[in-house]
Amino acid sequence: MSKPAASADRHRRTRNDHAQETAEDYVEAIAEMIAADGRCRVVDLARQFDVSHVTVSKVVARLRREGLVKPDAYAPLELTTAGRKLANESRRRHETVYQFLRAIGVSQRTAEIDTEGIEHHVSPQTLECFRRLTERLER
Template sequence: MTETTPNEDSEPRPAEMRAESFHAVREAHRNELAEDYVELIAELIAQFGEARPVDIAARMGVTPPTVAKVLNRLAREGLVARAKYRSVFLTPEGATLAEACLRRHEIVVRFLVRLGLDPETAEKDAEGIEHHVSERTLDLFRTFADGD
């Protein structure tokens, strides 16, 4: 059975809504790696004043060549500045993304803890959820976490 395309006045059908959801998940997965890296780089800079590729590799649990490949991508996307065999720094765009990622992460953790989850599990679970939550849902998480 084929579905007809709804006219402009009708509501989206479930199959169309699922297709939109699948697209959103694929987009979130595409951005997930960049978000994790810029968030980690911001944390390392805050803690040590710099983010060395070797430290990034150790924290991410990947090899230095993997880090180099990702950092090259992030540099092409304008999120990091780096020189070969030197520390990595965030561009203003990268710093903005890292700040947004950290904010989302903190909101999701607070929401999960408010639900009754222990902080350690909340931290682990937030790492996946934070990449897939819409701003609207995040606002609801924030409201609930704040007890409003």
């Protein structure tokens, strides 16, 4: 593969990875807001992520196209079955990484920040190792 083609592939993969991270963060936030407040609106997500209403609307439109958010554009946001599944997986991964960081002595605030950066980039095998080591450390 030529250098330009290889570079284009890497950049494409990076963009796709970032899009998946965004989807995971948004469905997780939608699920949390619905659980806490009974509803989630675009304005709520804009406030949570400190981004514009337009940015959230674009992400939500993509989540609808991907079948993660129900299609009613005029009602509060609601996850589809696939969206709830992704939100649950994201929440479990988030909790595993956070608990691991706390178990190895990372402060609460730093663990909260670092979890957001790590959770999308670890394999299932690594997550399982985090979980097992956390169990051992907490005994």
